[in-house]
Amino acid sequence: MATAGPVSTEGANSTRAAGTLRMASVEGQTSVSSLQTNKRTIGHRGIDPTGETTYKKTTSSDLKGAIQLGINYTVGSLSQKPERDVLMQDFEVVESIFFPSEGSNLTPGHCHVDFRFKTYAPMAFRYFREMFGIQSADYLNSLCNDPLIELSNPGASGSLFYVSSDDEFIIKTVQHKEAEFLQKLLPGYFMNLNQNKRTLLPKFYGLYCIQAGGKNIRFVVMNNLLPRAVPMHLKYDLKGSTYKRRASPKERIKSLPTYKDLDLMQDLPEGLLLETDHYNALCKTIQRDCLVLQSFKIMDYSLLVGIHNVDRPGDEASMPVPDQKRNQGQKPLYCTTMEAIQGEVKGKAAPEYSESTGGMPAHNPKGERLLIFIGIIDILQSYRFVKKLEHSWKALVHDGDSVSVHRPGFYAERFQKFMCNTVFKKSSLKTFPSKKMRGVLTGQRKASTAVTGQTQPGQPSVMVAQTNAEQTQPDEDSDSAVCPTSETPGIREKDPCPDLITSPLARDLADTTH
Structure with missing residues (x-):
């Protein structure tokens, strides 16, 4: 009896253990299956059994x-x-x-x-x-x-x-x-x-x-803000926030990662350098857009920035070609924002650098010529109860001024200051060089063309600037957009921030309100 008891108990334990093992196996398979299903579904977007x-x-x-x-x-x-x-x-x-x-x-x-x-x-x-x-x-x-x-x-x-x-x-x-x-x-x-x-x-x-x-x-x-016809070398989604605003390791392994605010501050500590009139006009536009978004209690929007480096070595083969489907007199739609920002300066010839591809001319501190494509995205979110709760919770755990979700007024002000003080800065040199110094962007598909700097017959040329180098209500006592000061890195003290309204481009922008 004494011997049989333990044997019987061991058998029962063995059976229960086997049963538990089988149940764990089934649960494990269910968990893996559920995990795989979750990987195939994001929100309402999914993949059916055929892979579609x-x-x-x-x-x-x-x-x-x-x-x-x-x-x-x-x-x-x-x-x-x-x-x-x-x-x-x-x-x-x-x-x-x-x-x-x-x-x-x-x-x-x-x-x-x-x-x-x-x-x-x-x-x-x-x-x-x-x-x-x-x-x-x-x-x-x-x-x-x-x-x-x-x-x-x-x-x-x-x-x-x-x-x-x-x-x-x-x-x-x-x-x-x-x-x-x-x-x-x-x-x-x-x-x-x-x-x-x-x-x-x-x-x-x-x-x-x-x-x-x-x-x-x-x-x-x-x-379409970022045309596929123009190869983008860098892409940023910017909110003016520093809380968790860095691209994840998973994002960084993509062919064209979308970087964030902290990445830009590390990659471009001196910002993207613009010609003074372009900088002033851009900041004025950001300021006006910020006021509109704030009036509708919109927040959590971003500035999408695509950067094409014209002087990047070995990119001649990837240069864009004219779109054969587009009418000869029709400009690509992503041109219009850049042309609008620059405006039509009275008494000056219109810039010819982006007739076919769009993009605003800029440069980095290395002197490399850039074309930047920008636009405000994700504006269909208002500061409702859920967002208020989200901000309150994050503010308890982290610095309230650094989190992404914020009340619309503060969000807009921080957004505008970040864009006009950190992302975009004024260049001390002329943006538009002589025609002899302008590079040809469109049609350069052969190495010989890149060397000679001439376009093939019948192909339109795109003149690119060659040099050395976003939203809220403004301050109550100021009617100008935020601009760099002598305390901003990369801006000399002798280069004061002029009143935006005195710029011909800014006056052209301001005229649209009258």
Whole structure:
């Protein structure tokens, strides 16, 4: 009996141990499976068993087809309506059309799932497109004639991104709250465009919604800030914050990492150097955009900065070529922001450095010529209760002034000071050299062309400057944007900050408010 007891107990323990092992194995497999599933899903974006991207369980191919069918129909039908001034009620209009796969009297047949397509404020967005110089025919040609290209590195937001084949437009899926906020923002956006045509805010060309499979998929069409035709050597997402504002190790191994504020302060301690008039005009534009964002209690936005180094060795083979799909007289849309920032200086010839590729001329302290592409992004977030809680919690643990999420007024002020004191600085030398010193950017695909400095016949040249080297309400006693002082590294004391309004470019910017 005494012997049998332990044997029986050992057997039971062995059985229980085996059972526990099997349960642990099953749980482990479930955990691994769950982990793999989580890796394949970010927000509403996921991957189906075939490897195709999905958004709210709608495949990317169905979504792209629905986008093109819907935009082609709505913009085409809108072009038949006479032009008129935009009315307040236009911002609240929502038009809807059903697209059955077998087709209807109004819609063509298609091979995708049945869906309903909604267009928000069509008259208002047509007005916006016209203000940006986009004709309906060009809009349709860019978005609907060729397949949309899905971006393979969409980021951690869970959104899907598509780019048009001619590189002009970006399509981004947005959440319900973001779409709702943009609708409320439209009247103010309309006013800002009329008062500040040199804005760095996103250029919104359309807001739409696709209803399929019981889900609402909302998306916006915007300008493409970073053209694929111009190789970017550096890219920064800047908020003016230092709390955890450094690219992660996972981000750094990407082919084109998106660096952050602390990275820029380490990589470019002397900032990006701009010609004085360009610097003043840019800071004035940032100041005005900050006031608009603050008035709508918007925060957590960023300044996206793309940098192309013209003098980077060995890049001749990667130089951009003219887009054959674009009309000869049509400039790329990412040019317009840079040209607007510089403005048209009375009595001076317009700069010729970016006729085909866009970009603002700058240089680094090494004297290397740069083209920078900039714009404010992620503006569809207001300072609501959740953000207030987030900031309060972070402020308890960390320095309240350094965290990213902040009340709109403080956020804007910090943003503007960081952009105009740390990121961008005034150069002491002339930005625009003589024509003999201007480099040719477009068309340099052969080494011989790079050596001679001449373009091939029939290829437009892009003149690039060669030298040596963002949002809130301003101070109550000052009407000028923040600018460097003698305490700012890299700025000489004898180079005082002039009143922005005295600059010809700044006067041109200021005239848009009158």
